Amino acid sequence: MYYLALTVIVLLLSILWFFPVAIYRILLRLFVLLSPFQQKSVTLENGQHCVYIEKGNAEKTKKTILLLHGFSATYIGYLKVGKKFDSSYHVIAIDWLNHGSSAKVERLVKLDEAVNFVRMFVKKVGLTGRKLHVVGHSTGGYIAVHYAIKYPQECASVSMLAPLGVLIAEKLDIDKFCSPKNKEEVNNLIDFVSNGKLSLLPSYFMYAARLLRCSMAESHLQVYHGFIKNAKFTADDMRKLSNIPSILIWGDTDKLLPTQVGIEFFKENSPTTEIHILKDAGHAIIDTDADEVYRLLQSWFERNSTI
Secondary structure, eight states, X not given: OXXXXXXXXXXXXXXXXXXXXXXXXXXXXHHHHTSSOEEEEEEOTTSOXXXXXXXXXXXXXXXXXXXEOOTTOOGGGGXXXXXXXXXXXXXXXXXXXXXXXXXXXXXXXXXHHHHHHHHHHHHHTTOXXXXXXXXXXXXXXXXXXXXXXXXXXXXXXXXXXXXXXXXXXXXXXXXXXXXXXXXXXXXXXXXXXXXXXXXXXXXXXXXXXXXXXXXXXXXXXXXXXXXXXXXXXXXXXXXXXXXXXXXXEEETTOTTTTHHHHHHHHHHHOTTSEEEEETTOOSOHHHHTHHHHHHHHHHHHHHTOOO
């Protein structure tokens, strides 16, 4: 019995040692299983696959929320906010191209391709013809705006949460951002996006998360160099956005996408956009300030939904 127990312990320790990324993926999957969401996957018309989470029933409500995560993130980032919406909402968060468990391409990903990936998903799951509330955080906000101005007839509103498209921090080291080499660089990255408001995982899971992030670095860099690096909203973008109900939510101390420059840009170029600034909040507002983000979005959707 002693040797059996010892063998089991050694086996478990070996699994933890040799397969940290797999263990971390299981942990992420567990987060979804313990949430009100279901993980699903579809094959799009071009053969690429899209993984997403969903809660609520599209047939029972006209209020569908489509959540788009930021650069190098996944749909996991929306669990805190998304779970707060009650059964009167149909909520979907996707992993878009070259992110999470969705399809990867070994070439530069342009903005049009990212937008088209979202469009193919919407068509595949039968949401065309519905008025969607399209929500995007960071790069997801940039994609959300371009999706909305391309398909305005199918958007009830667009919500931009600390969006890309105005200015990226000059001190951003994209290689360290995508491939942190050690625990210190991971901690610095988390502090950079959350202003120290995010709790760190135990060391083992931080190690596993770093390995997973590094394994995705090449796919993420294809997106960064494809359109993020030089992403800028134009005056024409803002003119088209003015025809769609839009809301902007931003942390007042965002180090990644500087807040004040962004707010001034939207005030000048998109006067119809409703603006909210979160006090003492950094870039990762869907995680660090989930309650306030939910409160603002829920109020916004209620005022811009046709039932």
